[in-house]
Amino acid sequence: xxxxxxxxxxxxxxxxxxxxxxxxxxxxxxxxxxxxxxxxxxxxxxxxxxxxxxxxxxxxxxxxxxxxxxxxxxxxxxxxxxxxxxxxxxxxxxxxxxxxxxxxxxxxxxxxxxxxxxxxxxxxxxxxxxxxxxxxxxxxxxxxxxxxxxxxxxxxxxxxxxxxxxxxx
Amino acid sequence: xxxxxxxxxxxxxxxxxxxxxxxxxxxxxxxxxxxxxxxxxxxxxxxxxxxxxxxxxxxxxxxxxxxxxxxxxxxxxxxxxxxxxxxxxxxxxxxxxxxxxxxxxxxxxxxxxxxxxxxxxxxxxxxxxxxxxxxxxxxxxxxxxxxxxxxxxxxxxxxxxxxxxxxxxxxxxxxxxxxxxxxxxxxxxxxxxxxxxxxxxxxxxxxxxxxxxxxxxxxxxxxxxxxxxxxxxxxxxxxxxxxxxxxxxxxxxxxxxxxxxxxxxxxxxxxxxxxxxxxxxxxxxxxxxxxxxxxxxxxxxxxxxxxxxxxxxxxxxxxxxxxxxxxxxxxxxxxxxx
Ligand SMILES: Cc1cc2nc3c(=O)[nH]c(=O)nc-3n(C[C@H](O)[C@H](O)[C@H](O)COP(=O)(O)OP(=O)(O)OC[C@H]3O[C@@H](n4cnc5c(N)ncnc54)[C@H](O)[C@@H]3O)c2cc1C
Ligand code: SF4
Ligand code: FES
Ligand code: FES
Numbered sequence: 212x213x214x215x216x217x218x219x220x221x222x223x224x225x226x227x228x229x230x231x232x233x234x235x236x237x238x239x240x241x242x243x244x245x246x247x248x249x250x251x252x253x254x255x256x257x258x259x260x261x262x263x264x265x266x267x268x269x270x271x272x273x274x275x276x277x278x279x280x281x282x283x284x285x286x287x288x289x290x291x292x293x294x295x296x297x298x299x300x301x302x303x304x305x306x307x308x309x310x311x312x313x314x315x316x317x318x319x320x321x322x323x324x325x326x327x328x329x330x331x332x333x334x335x336x337x338x339x340x341x342x343x344x345x346x347x348x349x350x351x352x353x354x355x356x357x358x359x360x361x362x363x364x365x366x367x368x369x370x371x372x373x374x375x376x377x378x379x380x
Numbered sequence: 381x382x383x384x385x386x387x388x389x390x391x392x393x394x395x396x397x398x399x400x401x402x403x404x405x406x407x408x409x410x411x412x413x414x415x416x417x418x419x420x421x422x423x424x425x426x427x428x429x430x431x432x433x434x435x436x437x438x439x440x441x442x443x444x445x446x447x448x449x450x451x452x453x454x455x456x457x458x459x460x461x462x463x464x465x466x467x468x469x470x471x472x473x474x475x476x477x478x479x480x481x482x483x484x485x486x487x488x489x490x491x492x493x494x495x496x497x498x499x500x501x502x503x504x505x506x507x508x509x510x511x512x513x514x515x516x517x518x519x520x521x522x523x524x525x526x527x528x529x530x531x532x533x534x535x536x537x538x539x540x541x542x543x544x545x546x547x548x549x550x551x552x553x554x555x556x557x558x559x560x561x562x563x564x565x566x567x568x569x570x571x572x573x574x575x576x577x578x579x580x581x582x583x584x585x586x587x588x589x590x591x592x593x594x595x596x597x598x599x600x601x602x603x604x605x606x607x608x609x610x611x612x613x614x615x616x617x618x619x620x621x622x623x624x625x626x627x628x629x630x631x632x633x634x635x636x637x638x639x640x641x642x643x644x645x646x647x648x649x650x651x652x653x654x655x656x657x658x659x660x661x662x663x664x665x666x667x668x669x670x671x672x673x674x675x676x677x678x679x680x681x682x683x684x685x686x687x688x689x690x691x692x693x694x695x696x697x698x699x700x701x702x703x704x705x706x707x708x709x710x711x712x713x714x715x716x717x718x
Contacts (some may be wrong), residue, residue, distance in 0.1 A: 224383070225383050225387070226383070226384075226385045229386065245383075246384055246385060246386035246428065247381045247383070247384065249415070267562050268419065269416050269419065270412055270416060270482075270483055273480065273482060276482055283481065283482050283485060284482050284486050285482045285483060285486065288411055288412050288415045288416060288483075288486065289411060289415075289486070290386070290408070290411060290415065290428075291501075292386050292430075292689055293408070293411065296648075311441055335418070336482065339482075339485075340481070343456075343481070345460065348713070350711075350713040350714045351713045352600045353616075353713070354616055354712065354713040355481050355614035355713075357480055357617040358479070358480020358481055358482045358483065358617060359480075360617075374636070
C-alpha cells in the first residue's frame with residue numbers, strides 16, 4: 212500500500228539571482244531572477260503582465276502560451292534564465308495603436324470564449340499557428356491547436372475565429 | 381522545486397567538463413520533461429547545465445546517404461524538415477503524433493530520447509517506486525496499471541517508455557552519437573533504451589556524464605510504404621496506449637524488408653527480429669500480417685487493468701501493416717483510422 216515517504220533533500224543555499232534582459236512586447240525589461248523562476252512567473256509576478264495565465268503549470272493546458280522569438284511555447288515549463296536576450300510576445304503585446312490584433316477581433320466576432328481563462332493562451336497559440344503556416348484545413352487547425360484546452364468547451368467558435376483570421380492573413 | 385544552481389555550457393567540451401565535475405548536475409535542453417519532474421520533486425538536480433544554445437541544431441546529409449540530426453534540433457523543426465518530410469516521413473508523422481505544437485517547439489531530439497515514464501506512481505513521491513527510489517517497491521504491479529507494459533516487464537517495474545518519436549527511430553535503425561569524458565561513441569537504437577530488469581532506475585545505457593550530440597539515420601527511409609498509428613484515450617495531446625511504426629519495402633506483392641516497432645507496450649520501443657524475419661519474402665496480405673502480430677505479442681503478459689492492450693496491439697499491428705502496404709499512412713490530423 213502507498214505510504215508517505217520522506218526523501219532526504221540536498222540543501223543548496225539560494226544562489227545569487229541572475230540578471231537577465233527580456234525584450235517583452237518590444238520593450239527591454241531587465242530582471243533579476245532565481246534559476247527556478249519560470250518565464251510564466253517572471254511575466255506575471257515580476258512584470259505585472261497577468262494576461263498570460265497559469266492553468267496546470269505542467270505543460271498540459273496551454274493557458275501559459277506565449278511567443279518566444281516568434282514561436283509559441285509553454286511559459287510554465289520554461290526557465291526565465293534560459294531565455295536571456297529573447298523576444299517575448301504576450302497577449303498584452305498583440306494590439307497595435309489601440310486596434311485589436313485580427314485574432315483578438317475574430318475571437319470577439321465569433322464569441323470564442325465563455326470564462327476567458329484559456330483565451331490569452333488560445334490567441335497567442337493561434338498567432339504561432341498562423342505564422343507556422345502548416346494548418347490548411349479545419350482538421351489541421353484542430354490538431355495543431357490541441358495544446359490549448361478550453362474548460363468551457365468553446366472549441367467550435369475558437370476554430371471559426373482562427374479560420375476567419377487565417378483568411379485575412 | 382528545490383533550489384539549484386544554473387550554468388550555461390559554452391561548447392560541447394565545456395558541457396562534458398561541467399557534467400563530469402558535478403555528479404548532482406543535469407543537462408537541460410527544452411526542459412519540457414525535466415522542469416515538469418522537478419516541480420513534482422521527482423528530479424532533484426543540484427545544478428542545471430544549459431545546453432540549449434550549443435550548436436547541435438543542424439539536420440544534414442551524411443556521406444553514406446543517411447541524415448544526421450543534431451541533439452538540439454526541436455521536434456517541430458525536425459518533423460517539418462524537407463529531408464525528413466521527403467525521405468523519412470514515418471519519423472515526421474510519429475513526432476507530430478506526440479505532445480502539442482508548443483511542446484514540440486521546445487522539445488529537443490536528445491531530450492525526447494531521455495524523457496522518463498509517465499507512470500503515475502513515478503510522479504507521486506508519496507508512493508513506493510523502484511524507478512524513482514530503488515528498492516522501495518513497485519506500486520503499479522498491484523495498483524492502477526492500465527497504461528503499463530505488457531512486454532519485457534520485470535518484477536521490479538512495469539513502466540513504459542512514452543516517446544512516439546523513438547518508436548519511429550527504432551523502426552528506422554537509427555544510431556545515437558554521444559560524447560563523454562572518455563570520448564565519443566555510437567550506440568545503436570536497439571541498445572540505447574533498456575528493459576527494467578532489476579535496475580529500473582536506469583532507463584538507458586547512456587552514462588550520466590555523457591552528452592547526446594546527434595541521432596543518425598541510415599539511408600533507407602521507407603518513404604513509400606510506412607505508417608505511424610497511435611491509439612490513445614483521446615484523439616490528440618495524449619500518450620499512446622499502443623502505437624505502431626510499420627515500414628515495408630515491397631517487390632510487387634512480396635515483402636523484401638519489414639520493420640515493426642511498438643510504443644506504449646514496453647520499457648523501450650519494442651521490436652522483434654523473429655516477427656520481422658517471418659514477413660520477409662512473404663506476400664503482403666492480412667493472413668501474414670496477423671501471423672506477424674501474433675508472433676510479436678507471443679510473450680505478452682497483462683496486469684489487472686491492461687490485458688486489453690494485448691489484443692489492441694495485435695489489431696493495431698495488422699492495421700498498420702495494411703496501411704503501410706497500401707501506401708496510405710495514418711493522417712495525424714484527420715484521425716479516422718482507415
Ligand atoms: C503535457 C505533455 C504531453 C506530452 N505528450 C507527449 C506525447 O504524446 N508523445 C511524446 O513522445 N512525448 C510527449 N511529451 C514529452 C516530450 O516529448 C518530452 O518532454 C520532450 O521530448 C523532452 O525533450 P526536452 O528537450 O524538453 O528535454 P529536457 O526536459 O530538457 O530533458 C530531458 C532529460 O534529458 C536530458 N538531456 C536533454 N538533452 C540531452 C542531451 N543532448 N544529452 C544528454 N542528456 C540530455 C536532461 O538532462 C533530462 O534528464 C509530452 C510532454 C508534456 C509535458
Ligand atoms: S512501474 Fe516502474 S515507474 Fe511505475 S511504480 Fe513500478 S517501478 Fe515505479
Ligand atoms: S499552465 Fe502552462 S500548459 Fe498549463
Ligand atoms: S473560455 Fe473558459 S476555459 Fe476556455
